[in-house]
Amino acid sequence: AQKVxxxxxxxxxxxxxxxxxxxxxETRDTTYYLFWYKxxxxxxxxxxxxxxxxxxxxxxSGRYSWNFQKSxxxxxxxxxxxxxxxxxxxxxxxxxxxSQGNLIFGKGTKLSVKP
Amino acid sequence: xxxxxxxxxxxITVTGKKLTVTCSQNMNHExxxxxxxxxxxxxxxxxxxxxxxxxxxxxxxxxxxxSRKEKRNFPLILESPSPNQTSLxxxxxxxxxxxxxxxxxxxGTRLTVT
Numbered sequence: 001a002q003k004v005x006x007x008x009x010x011x012x013x014x015x016x017x018x019x020x021x022x023x024x025x026e027t028r029d030t031t032y033y034l035f036w037y038k039x040x041x042x043x044x045x046x047x048x049x050x051x052x053x054x055x056x057x058x059x060x061s062g063r064y065s066w067n068f069q070k071s072x073x074x075x076x077x078x079x080x081x082x083x084x085x086x087x088x089x090x091x092x093x094x095x096x097x098x099s100q101g102n103l104i105f106g107k108g109t110k111l112s113v114k115p
Numbered sequence: 116x117x118x119x120x121x122x123x124x125x126x127i128t129v130t131g132k133k134l135t136v137t138c139s140q141n142m143n144h145e146x147x148x149x150x151x152x153x154x155x156x157x158x159x160x161x162x163x164x165x166x167x168x169x170x171x172x173x174x175x176x177x178x179x180x181x182s183r184k185e186k187r188n189f190p191l192i193l194e195s196p197s198p199n200q201t202s203l204x205x206x207x208x209x210x211x212x213x214x215x216x217x218x219x220x221x222x223g224t225r226l227t228v229t
Contacts, residue, residue: 035217037220043203043222043223043225044220044221044222044223045205045207045220045223047217047218047219047220050217091157091158100163100165100171101146101148101163101165101209101211101216101218102148102160102163102173102174103158103160103218105157105158105159106157107155107156107157108157
């Protein structure tokens with residue numbers, strides 16, 4: 001069973017639009033961590049955020065914000081006033097207790113921001 | 116600069132010709148791991164290492180070997196590459212192999228096996 005689902009394969013927006021990338025996860029652990037990574041066209045993977053299962057506070061960092069809701073097992077990522085430089089593939093990932101540090105990745109959402 | 120370094124960035128080889136992709140980190144991290152990325156499949160773990168001389172299989176270990184003789188290095192070995200191992204490979208490290216340690220990734224190695 002897929003443990004991290006990113007239902008949106010590709011999203012295309014025009015610059016300055018807001019966009020939300022969805023992430024739904026599945027786990028039986030009560031302690032777990034969720035992550036978002038960005039993969040720009042150059043190919044490297046960039047760590048964006050980590051959230052533990054006990055902290056449901058929303059996080060805001062500049063134009064980026066994250067909404068974690070345990071009730072719906074979701075950890076969505078919103079970019080406000082998108083820019084061309086936000087164009088990338090974004091991955092949501094889950095780390096469970098006993099996973100030996102392994103991250104379970106979703107299949108990614110490719111975001112294209114057009115000028 | 117703290118980083119994970121993989122070499123080479125690009126590699127084209129033929130079926131059956133042994134190859135090694137090197138990975139080195141300068142952050143004194145205990146934990147290292149290899150992932151492969153394929154279109155439509157996301158990233159999947161191949162092998163990981165909790166510490167020197169300790170390695171274990173990930174989700175897709177078939178056709179790969181690793182070794183961890185030193186803390187900083189974690190090479191990925193393909194003894195007899197096949198075309199289905201054509202992929203983008205990432206090495207990663209973290210301070211501890213614990214669920215709250217974010218992984219730091221190398222820049223990737225794009226491997227083509229013909």
